[in-house]
Amino acid sequence: MSNNGMAQAQDELPTWASDSHQNFEEFAQETNAPVQALSGDPIALVPYVQVYLSGLPLAEFTQDDWVTLHTDLASFLAELMIRNHAASWVVREAPSSPRGFRYVLAVDRPLAGSGVVDPFEVVASEFRSPPIEVARMIATAELTAGVTRRYDQ
Numbered sequence: 001m002s003n004n005g006m007a008q009a010q011d012e013l014p015t016w017a018s019d020s021h022q023n024f025e026e027f028a029q030e031t032n033a034p035v036q037a038l039s040g041d042p043i044a045l046v047p048y049v050q051v052y053l054s055g056l057p058l059a060e061f062t063q064d065d066w067v068t069l070h071t072d073l074a075s076f077l078a079e080l081m082i083r084n085h086a087a088s089w090v091v092r093e094a095p096s097s098p099r100g101f102r103y104v105l106a107v108d109r110p111l112a113g114s115g116v117v118d119p120f121e122v123v124a125s126e127f128r129s130p131p132i133e134v135a136r137m138i139a140t141a142e143l144t145a146g147v148t149r150r151y152d153q
Contacts, residue, residue, distance in 0.1 A: 115146035
């Protein structure tokens with residue numbers, strides 16, 4: 001990817017982050033979670049998101065429905081990683097991506113360096129292993145970013 005394209009992606013990063021946060025807030029409200037759960041730790045939304053997912057007619061979903069759900073769940077994971085692990089959106093080159101880059105989350109781990117996770121990839125992986133499990137998505141995101149303690153360390 002050209003330096004110009006990466007520079008433009010970097011310039012658009014604040015808008016991307018803001019849009020993701022706004023999408024999270026809208027999605028959280030759709031889950032019918034109580035107000036106190038909406039403003040606190042996103043982990044409090046897990047049961048509401050799981051019930052929401054269980055009530056969706058996934059067999060009847062159109063491509064647009066899947067795109068919307070993908071975006072909603074990725075913004076949920078992003079918000080959880082941002083609030084609970086001080087992750088931040090960054091731009092990474094991705095030659096196999098149509099745009100040549102991807103927005104991913106980076107987590108600074110004091111002893112192990114930077115960990116990176118793509119919440120869209122985590123959700124896509126979850127879609128390939130139904131049923132959709134919120135706790136499994138969170139665990140995958142945290143393990144990928146390296147923010148969970150492994151017992152073999």
